[in-house]
Amino acid sequence: MRLLEERIIRDGKVRDGSVLKVDSFLNHQMDVGLFGAMAREFHGLFKDDNVTKILTIEASGIGIACITAQVFNCPVIFAKKSKTKNIAGDVYTAKVESFTHGGTYDIIVSKDFLSSGDRILLVDDFLANGSALAGLASIVRDAGATLVGAGIAIEKAFQPGGDNIRAQGIHVESLARIKSMGTDGIEFC
């Protein structure tokens, strides 16, 4: 998506350790006009999949997911990062490794909001090692729901997450796929 790539070039900042800072428009300050354009792009890609709910993960996926859900005319569920280990039986849970902060954490989704009749589109801001997306996909499987695919804002295609997720047969669409990045610039696939 040209608009997003141009914005990354203009406002993104490459930091040590394969970190791309896009906090001026994507995940701290949020440009909801840009999100609207991204939402319409996701709709064009998944409009024939009869999406019933969008599933994302707190916190930075929520904004994009909500604006995308307006276009799909469906609810959003956000998986919560759980600090406690004593998960009650009324939630689906998965383990996620954090790329940005290191370590692992649990994500949870109430069983009340996912059922076997649901057709789920995952939405998130980043795809890097793919751990968050794999966790969300496993929750969809546990619920017996249908996973129609994943809409991602920025994929770091030089990291293995995208390939791994696609190898599971999941339909992943990323609006900007970064082939390489460094102090000399950012190259897209």
Place this chain on the structure above:
Amino acid sequence: MRLLEERIIRDGKVRDGSVLKVDSFLNHQMDVGLFGAMAREFHGLFKDDNVTKILTIEASGIGIACITAQVFNCPVIFAKKSKTKNIAGDVYTAKVESFTHGGTYDIIVSKDFLSSGDRILLVDDFLANGSALAGLASIVRDAGATLVGAGIAIEKAFQPGGDNIRAQGIHVESLARIKSMGTDGIEFC
């Protein structure tokens, strides 16, 4: 706001300890159609205040804030809950007491995204003890920006937060104000 009150009556669940569970439409699963109606209501209340940015707090404020920002045609910033104490000098920070989970935590906002020329509308899902809102207001003050007011989905008017925040001269508008709640039902102001 009649629509929100009716939804709270229909789908809200009162739990021990003054907890109102609205996770089927507000803060776990999110009804973005309802959020759109709330956003238009907020716009009607604050449209003459020349809002330049909406400030909220992760995670459950983000969805409402983003959809409200579409109507105001401005960006959203969400304050992040910080786990680390070593706050760098490039962020504004405030302490917040958690009503739901107990204890206190720090919230942070990058100094890059708030300036003295900004006119800030705070948006959040709940107002109970007012600690989150007070923290956000103090960040706006620290930035030298103008706080035009706060748009809240649900205020627990039987708790002191709303009165305390209004006593600071802050223009607070809550779309549903709960006077009392219990096993026998929910009464609005």
